[in-house]
Amino acid sequence: MSVRPAWEVREHGGTTSWFDVRLEFADGARVDALAVVSPGGVSVEDVRARPALSFDDLAVLADWIEEPLCEACGAGPAPAPGAAAPRRARPAWPRGVEGQRLVAQEYRDAQKAGRDPVVAVMCATGHGRRTSLRLIARARDAGLLTPRHGRR
Numbered sequence: 001m002s003v004r005p006a007w008e009v010r011e012h013g014g015t016t017s018w019f020d021v022r023l024e025f026a027d028g029a030r031v032d033a034l035a036v037v038s039p040g041g042v043s044v045e046d047v048r049a050r051p052a053l054s055f056d057d058l059a060v061l062a063d064w065i066e067e068p069l070c071e072a073c074g075a076g077p078a079p080a081p082g083a084a085a086p087r088r089a090r091p092a093w094p095r096g097v098e099g100q101r102l103v104a105q106e107y108r109d110a111q112k113a114g115r116d117p118v119v120a121v122m123c124a125t126g127h128g129r130r131t132s133l134r135l136i137a138r139a140r141d142a143g144l145l146t147p148r149h150g151r152r
Contacts, residue, residue, distance in 0.1 A: 001064075003019050003068045003071070004019065004020045005017060014038065018035070018036050018037075019035045020032070020033075021069060029050065030050050031049045032049070033061065051128040052128045093126070097142065099135070100135070100142045100144055103121055103125070103135045103136060104139040107121055107139070118132055118136065
């Protein structure tokens, strides 16, 4: 994770500071945010993520950036030794045949429950729609899901 000061404005006896925050995960996922620290508190003005964050991940974004942001602006201590590692932007998902089996299972379970199977795969993997569709296609190609109807 990196936190860089972007700019600072001093007015009315207070200082408002903007910081560029970047989180990079081992699986290639990345989150960029613009955080604002002012006398009134801390807020996040902009968030960009590849792949997109789920609502659950967006809700814990503040937890992920709190300590490094406080350190960067001199408002807090460094994390204690042995402190819990930050959560991943999406759940760990196996690659290869095991991942395809899990995608197929999520897809079939959603169909049986009358839910949108693509959305179910998106929620389970933490990937966006395009990547989830690719994972579903790979599961089909592996023979784990029935072929699509209407393809010519």
